[in-house]
Amino acid sequence: MTYELCMKSFQSCKATNVYCGLVIMIKLCIVVCAIFASTWAERRFIDPFRTVFDPPTEFQPLTTDDVKTAWIDMPIDHFDPQNRDTYRMRYMYNDEFFGGNGSPVFILVGGEWDIVPGWLRAGNMYLIAQENRGHQIYTEHRYYGESLPYQNLTTENLRFLNVDQALADLAYFIEDLKQTPRFANSKIVLYGGSYAANMVLWFKQRYPHLVVGGVASSGPIKGQVDFTGYLEVVHSAFSSEGGSGCISTIRQGITETIAAMRTAAGRQSLEKAYRLCSPLKYDSPFDLGVFSGLISWSFSTSVQQARPGTLIAICNNFANNVYGTTPMEQIGGYIASTRNLPADDCWDIDYESYVERYRTRNDNSRAWYYQTCTEYGYYQTAPRVGTVFDGLVWLSVPFYVDVCKQAYDPKFDEAFVSDAVERVNLVFGALQPDVNSTINIHGAIDPWHALGVHDRDLKEGSPTITVPRASHCFDMQGWRVSDTIAMTNAQQFARRTVAQWLAD
Numbered sequence: 001m002t003y004e005l006c007m008k009s010f011q012s013c014k015a016t017n018v019y020c021g022l023v024i025m026i027k028l029c030i031v032v033c034a035i036f037a038s039t040w041a042e043r044r045f046i047d048p049f050r051t052v053f054d055p056p057t058e059f060q061p062l063t064t065d066d067v068k069t070a071w072i073d074m075p076i077d078h079f080d081p082q083n084r085d086t087y088r089m090r091y092m093y094n095d096e097f098f099g100g101n102g103s104p105v106f107i108l109v110g111g112e113w114d115i116v117p118g119w120l121r122a123g124n125m126y127l128i129a130q131e132n133r134g135h136q137i138y139t140e141h142r143y144y145g146e147s148l149p150y151q152n153l154t155t156e157n158l159r160f161l162n163v164d165q166a167l168a169d170l171a172y173f174i175e176d177l178k179q180t181p182r183f184a185n186s187k188i189v190l191y192g193g194s195y196a197a198n199m200v201l202w203f204k205q206r207y208p209h210l211v212v213g214g215v216a217s218s219g220p221i222k223g224q225v226d227f228t229g230y231l232e233v234v235h236s237a238f239s240s241e242g243g244s245g246c247i248s249t250i251r252q253g254i255t256e257t258i259a260a261m262r263t264a265a266g267r268q269s270l271e272k273a274y275r276l277c278s279p280l281k282y283d284s285p286f287d288l289g290v291f292s293g294l295i296s297w298s299f300s301t302s303v304q305q306a307r308p309g310t311l312i313a314i315c316n317n318f319a320n321n322v323y324g325t326t327p328m329e330q331i332g333g334y335i336a337s338t339r340n341l342p343a344d345d346c347w348d349i350d351y352e353s354y355v356e357r358y359r360t361r362n363d364n365s366r367a368w369y370y371q372t373c374t375e376y377g378y379y380q381t382a383p384r385v386g387t388v389f390d391g392l393v394w395l396s397v398p399f400y401v402d403v404c405k406q407a408y409d410p411k412f413d414e415a416f417v418s419d420a421v422e423r424v425n426l427v428f429g430a431l432q433p434d435v436n437s438t439i440n441i442h443g444a445i446d447p448w449h450a451l452g453v454h455d456r457d458l459k460e461g462s463p464t465i466t467v468p469r470a471s472h473c474f475d476m477q478g479w480r481v482s483d484t485i486a487m488t489n490a491q492q493f494a495r496r497t498v499a500q501w502l503a504d
């Protein structure tokens with residue numbers, strides 16, 4: 001979150017381009033303030049699901065002259081002709097490669113995050129645009145970033161937040177684009193990662209007449225309430241990258257932690273090892289759920305962001321006792337290190353304040369948790385197959401669903417969430433989408449691949465590629481020195497296939 005704040009302030013500086021030196025000084029102040037503010041307000045909050053990916057690293061925030069921001073008036077409800085209300089949807093575009101009449105348009109589909117210009121300045125879609133003389137666009141998803149139908153995200157106001165409306169936004173946007181003489185003859189290709197990869201596949205399925213194809217990176221296209229598979233992959237990622245020594249240290253650390261909860265002396269050493277601000281409420285399963293999340297969400301964040309070498313480095317640190325002495329201290333130290341907990345600070349583990357945050361803040365996190373309650377589930381529960389995370393039984397469906405009830409509506413109970421997920425699976429076909437001309441890319445160590453189609457093509461002409469050692473949305477980035485040949489091949493395959501769609 002802090003990172004996004006910094007990004008935004010640099011961009012507005014560049015956009016206005018006035019008194020930039022002075023403005024940069026103010027921006028620096030804002031960044032510093034943001035960091036300070038975050039140390040007491042924002043930083044301790046751990047958001048378990050929402051994907052926030054940083055744009056490609058080769059992109060420099062201060063050279064984004066060629067990316068412009070624009071807005072389009074969008075119906076709030078595409079499915080009720082009597083409702084004429086509109087909101088302003090934000091998008092960004094980069095025209096540097098456009099070859100004129102008949103040249104293609106590439107749309108990067110926004111998901112549960114703020115759009116930022118860096119994604120139109122580097123990465124695989126940027127290369128595709130360069131190679132095919134394409135115009136690039138990045139659309140923001142309704143209810144995220146600055147594309148807000150309502151300022152106050154009450155549960156009532158969230159009722160127009162669903163993927164059906166978001167796909168219709170995209171259709172309306174593309175129809176509007178095609179009215180512009182400049183793009184009237186342009187073929188359109190979508191690219192999207194994570195939840196936005198679902199959107200690419202579902203858009204191509206529902207609106208096949210509007211786009212010639214789509215690249216879907218790491219799409220978990222099947223909704224699931226009790227998503228044990230997620231932490232199973234986190235386990236196997238550490239196992240395949242770091243080996244059995246690493247797994248056994250993590251297992252000892254977590255086992256020791258759970259055992260420590262049973263005695264007074266154990267509890268004291270646990271609170272010290274994990275640097276907790278105050279004792280845990282050991283008789284509250286939901287407080288233990290948040291504490292379990294501190295552990296599991298830290299390991300899963302490392303895995304989701306991993307490039308080849310990342311997990312090996314963490315495992316080497318475990319082997320060399322870099323994070324602490326006992327296995328439990330090692331886990332606590334790893335979490336503090338990977339989440340940048342300042343030396344004089346501590347973790348405040350408290351279910352009430354965890355829920356309060358979702359209940360009261362009008363931000364991306366509240367919007368996305370709402371979508372998990374009403375569309376996808378995706379609850380990362382404790383596995384039951386012998387992984388290092390099996391013992392964290394407080395990561396349960398009742399724990400995750402209680403947030404739905406408390407933050408949005410008491411009627412959002414397990415039956416409600418389960419029906420909601422079933423609806424989405426029925427409407428979009430879950431693991432059997434009927435979709436032509438798409439590329440479906442997964443990383444074998446990405447925990448989300450467990451809810452995607454990763455072991456077969458979607459159909460002829462809609463190939464699937466699952467890449468060993470690769471993680472979440474790896475292909476969207478630019479080339480990195482740590483990439484394996486298989487990763488680079490997958491990116492090139494996507495570029496070649498898109499070029500073929502355009503040639504047909």
Ligand SMILES: *[C@@H]1O[C@H](CO)[C@@H](O)[C@H](O)[C@H]1NC(C)=O
Binds near residue numbers: 152153154362
């Ligand atoms: C949003 O609406 C709720 C319910 O009407 C109200 O209690 C709350 O103060 C509002 N929040 C903001 C930030 O306006």
Ligand SMILES: *[C@@H]1O[C@H](CO)[C@@H](O)[C@H](O)[C@H]1NC(C)=O
Binds near residue numbers: 208434435436
């Ligand atoms: C996919 O393409 C095939 C062959 O061109 C066509 O027969 C079929 O109707 C298409 N399916 C969809 C869902 O568009």
